[in-house]
Amino acid sequence: MSKGLVLITGVNGYIAAVAAKHFLDHGYSVRGTVRKQASVNDLVEGPLKEYANAGTITVVEVPDITVDGAFDEAVKDVTAIAHLASPVSFGFKDPAPILHAAVKGTKTILNSALLKAGPQLKTVVVMSSIASVKNMHDAPYTFTEKDWNDFAEHLCEEQGTETPGPVIYSASKAAGEKAFWQFREQKKPEFTMTSINPVFVIGPPLLAPKTVSAVGETIQSIWQVFSGVPDTQPLTMLPQAVDVRDVAQLLRYPVEHAEETNGERYIASASINHPQAIADILREELKEDTSALARIPEGTPGKGYSFDYQQIDDQGGFDVDSSKARKLLEGSQWIPYRQSVLDTAKAFAGLV
Template sequence: MPGELVLITGVNGYIGAVVAKHFLDHGYSVRGTVRKVASAKELMDSPLKEFVDVGKFGVVEVPDITGDGAFDEAVKGVTAILHLASPVSMDFKDPVPIIYAAINGTKTILNSALACAGSQLKTVIVMSSIAAVKSSHPPPYSFTEEDWNDFAEDMCREQKTETPGPAIYIASKTAGERVFWEFQSERQPPFMMASVNPVFVIGPPLVAPKTAYAVGGTIQSIYQVFAGASNILPSSTVPQAVDVRDVAQLLRYAVEHPHETNGERYIASSSINHPQAVADILREEWKSDVKALERIAVGKPGEGYSMDYQSVDEQGGYYIDSSKARKLLEGGQWIRYKQSVIDTAMMFIGLV
């Protein structure tokens, strides 16, 4: 509840920073973990400075999240833990260190939570992914929280360093979340546990990127269209999207309702993310800006996606049911896709 101390691992990441600001805005104190304190300097010097100045926000250095006891000090005195730190890339080459980091990073923080946090700890929430949900079930099919990925880990064991990068990422998220639930089943901790499994996360970062290189991976597609990319064909294997601010709200709901959310997974997915839709939205929003209209590709307006942003031609008979999580949001509605795209693009104005 407001006034309590929440621990957020990976607080300097795209999602972590937005989540931290969300909790701070709602009256919480936040302790974040980072690999190096210097990596949080931008957060502490600018968007979160007012909270730093009054002692509501601070960071601790955890260089290696897989080391025994790595989080022993960080967890002390907190009432909730949001474990967001995890390897993220679609270009991984070797599954072994990535899966190791996902598994042992989860084990380490749970062990620290159980041994060192204190009796005031109410809940631990892990940021998993839709990657841990989507299976090889043939279409047509609608994925729910009951589903689990059933192929990526086997692929990594069989193909080893020949495994495609996306499959390594999927395997790591699946393995990390499985360990999370195994811990609850085997150790029966006194604190509650839940997971949030988002799809492609978009929405405005807390800190506007200063270079194109600094633009986060999940919002690269919006930046590229806004910056003038001529190729606006879909490239993501996950067409669904959700706003990062909705993810933050789901995490806060779980923190504030630990008994209700205990043992539950929540899929966060609100709409379809399609480059042509992005182009159409941005051209409409910047229609009075001649330079923007010259820069943003026209493509084939209206093609490839539905006008309610709920389906795309490339969906392939697969759907995602996120109704369980939507019911937890204030007003029971996700942030509109159009608003997410515009708000994200606003953060790139200084780059184009």
């Protein structure tokens, strides 16, 4: 017997695909949405084939998530919704369509949930981001769930198409999550509402990328070191990382503990991502592989990061408190950074 039917929007995405398998592995049925059916064929004919054959995962097309009523059919009979469909890139050029998609897509699925889902719907979880948390606070400072990004949207208004891509992405996540909580305040739905706010998400994709261009942006740093790109630079503004499998588990927790998590935000952050740490981990693991050792830059072993992967030299006085989310994990422990790096690198084996 299925534990319930979970709707996962944008199910062909990096996090969403891993989350879908996580829910299926834990006894749930999944209904995924995609813009085009063809984009999910490799998943349902590959790692999710067993579930597809059993009928426990089905996929529906929602070509445009910003159209009113777009999710009316998709939400019927579901017991939970995990909304992950939202534009993700650090190379955006124009904030207007990106913010529109993030905000309107959130409102659209919430309105469908309210009007069309039915009383069996218990909870809606939105995939937000640390980008909607981090603001311009002076260092030293530790960000928590009480913080909000209060600058990115204003910069988009001021700079328009000159706005840097990462700022547009941050603005879209902040605006989308604000719309989520405004809906809760204004509509007071019967279903519970929770947001998950991960930092940079690393860890193995459910489908190994077939081409270099298919490598996801948040795991680019691991790919660059693994493939031998020289002088890979650390991300000093957002160096924290968390494993995609932990994010999937955090998406499941509110479904099973709806009242406990109602109205709450949870920052997911496990470690600090640093190219020298990646190089050291890979070179140690692959020390018998002469071609890998020749390819992966040695750099300066041990330099720039702490032995427990919790600090880097140029962190800028900022930290992230993820203790609230960690308590929700089985064993109350994040997947270790070393394991995340190695498991991610395994997905690149066919690309070098």
